[in-house]
Amino acid sequence: MIFFVLAACQQAPVVPPAAEPLDVSWIATVVREPSRFSSTLEQNGGRDAWIAFHKNDWLNVHGTVAGSVPERRSRAELAAFEGVLWVAESEALLTLADGWKAHSPDTPAPKWLLASAQRVAELNRDAPAADRWRAAAAAAGVGFDAESAKPFAVDQADGAAADVLRGLSGVPLEDELLGRFWDPTRPLALQRAYRSGAADEPAGVGLPADLFGTLPESVMGERPSTDDVEACRTFSQAMDARLDAFDARLAGGASADGRALLSDLRLVAVGRSRTLTSLALDALLNRRGNCALFYAEQALDHAASREVSPVNSPTVFALIAAANVRTGHVREALDALTALRATYPETIGVIETIGDLAVQQGLDRSGVSREN
């Protein structure tokens, strides 16, 4: 889609006076200056890379011009995505290990689970269950020496490229001592690999740095600092009202090319989704799981909720999963990850861990079924 739209971007820019932060956002720039948009793409990695970046197809951007703005931004996005998967994985695994004795008192926990929990608790000391697990493991004399940590990807990732790590992610780990299991540290290893390959400086400045990204911070106003979903909902609705007015204003004053870009590339929906994703990530990392879930679900294009798209980034799905795990809605976390299973093999291990936790929590329950 972007290719066809760009081909028509030759008219002179239309520049009305800026009235508020949204009017100087990347969305306004693209719509009011289509030719600048077009040249920006050409001069910063090329159209193919940006087409993939717009679609949130980061793995394919990653394979384009190394060091280009979209390539570096994709690495940053992939690192953030893996970081969210790691939150989901680590918290689910520690909760699974922590709850094992209560749910399965007559069955010893598998060695792989004990070893994994020990290593994960060391790597994610902020996880809500990490302290509980460490205390319980110490009290029970459960633990593994450093040798047992060797199989984990995160301990072997020195210098390994993300592509190599990802290639290994679709199969369980085989270990002589621990057996066959899904290595819980793969998302963390991938996150580190993407980060280590990123340049220290920001990925571009100006339009290339902002394009298809979040809205200006000042658009959002003061965000709620508590985990009150109603406050987050009010905040989100106010943001939507401003965006709707901006969308209408922008379309009304745009050239034909500008309007085509606005509509065909779904620029406002993309900016809205990126912003809500950022809010969800911030909430997740600051122990506000309910708001994280709310923002992430708001970010999702529900009409195409089973696929990655310009609006639905992989991080949105990962955030929905992580926030559901955080809020105790473990089975619901699995729905979100299904969309990623085929493209991101490292999610298979995360799905297995969360699935084990969901089954554990239902071990003592009677199921209910209904027609329709």
Place this chain on the structure above:
Amino acid sequence: MIRFCFCLSGLAALAMIGSASASQLRYAEDQAPATVNPLFTTSMAETRVNELLFGALYADDHTLASAPQLAESGELSTDRLHMTVRLREDLNWQDGSPFTAKDVVFTVKAMKDPATASTEAGRAAFISDVREISDHSVQFDFVRPELRPEDRLTFKILPAAAFPTLPVKRTDGFRLAPIGTGPWSLVKFNDDNSVSFAANPGFHGMDGRDDVGIAQITMKEVADKNYQAKLLLYESIDALVRVLPRDLAMLQSNRKVELYPYQTNSWWYAGFNMDRAPFNDPKVRQALTEMLDVPDMLAPIGTGDLITGPYVPSSPFYNHDTKPFPHDPDAAAALLTAAGYQRGADGWSKGGRKLTVTVSAHRALESGQEVTINLQSQLQAQGVDVVIDFLDEAQWRQQVWKDRNYDVVLSQWTFDRNEDIREQFYSGGRRNLTDLKDPEVDRLLDAARDAADPISRKAALRQAHQRIHDDMPMVFLWTLDSYAALSTAVRGVTVHPFSFFAWAPEWRMQ
């Protein structure tokens, strides 16, 4: 002309529905509940009404952990075979009479009484006996040791005094004047098939939350699913419990509506009556399966995932190694030939009898008519005669559930997050409409039920998935995107993933 008539009828319908009071929530169902008695619940619409009216000893808190609702506390014996539950003493039934241990004992005995034929009997199967210890204390005995029986004591409790004696009958007057301990009470069944509920002033909720934010609830029957979304947009209703996938984009773009993911453990199937020839022949079942182009059947009704067995793809129990039967008309023809059928000018026949399949579907099954007609078209194009039988609620209950009189049923199962398929596939299960009897499936389901850890249960049920797929009791079709939609005028909304109204007492109208 047709469009003009539609608009007129639409406006008339809007006028009939009328406006809402400030603290009234109006929600739409495809069909009004046939029965308001938790002992006989079969549909999701009934489940939602039960949630408004009734309480349970334990219920999900917001983290989906079991928390006392009608119970005050529970004490499990050291051998885990007995549990004493102390009941709350501050609770009354909606008619003002006190809630006591007699009610709990009566409910369990009613569920377990074979003469009651409760559809919920399976939920009490783990209880071997129950008795009253005092007015507000009951003791449960269990069939086998239970680790967390509060996770199972989640069925709705009925008032003993409302029933003259056991067994309870589906036709008892209670279904028209139900009394519960829940946040709302039933006021009236209205002439237009709507049902009115009013907040229960004596309600005592979990964690000391005793107030009910919405004074009135009205359940509207809106049989035309295509029309429900429009009613929400026109603010003639405030909530849709299930949004058609094709309406999602329209509702999402409206700022007066908010979408909520709502239970996705639902899947469609076309089930064979394996107790009846020729569907007791696996070759015939496989042939009919391979004649169907399932993606082509799904396309007109929305986005969803195809399935190969009795779970949705996101389930921990879904076996991703199970391969779907291909759409292969040639292979299907070979299978029918091997089963003794011959293809003539007017289709397949055996011994002079045409291969005819009657497909039964509930009239209220959303998109059911489109799917059934597509299925008919596909099979008839390949020489199989297909008769369609759309059944109303009474016919469905009699013909499908009671008499088991059908060739193929097209329907949908919805599960809570435990995804327990035992009733559907265990030999003799109450919901085993296909009459599957496979000792290996039974063994795997027993192993899953008895599993002491999640890894073992997951492994057993993934094997069961493969085995059931191979048995072909049904053509496993798809799972659809599942959302509820509520007006943004409803605040404080959190939707329970299965029960919908479980946390509704906290909702408010703006």
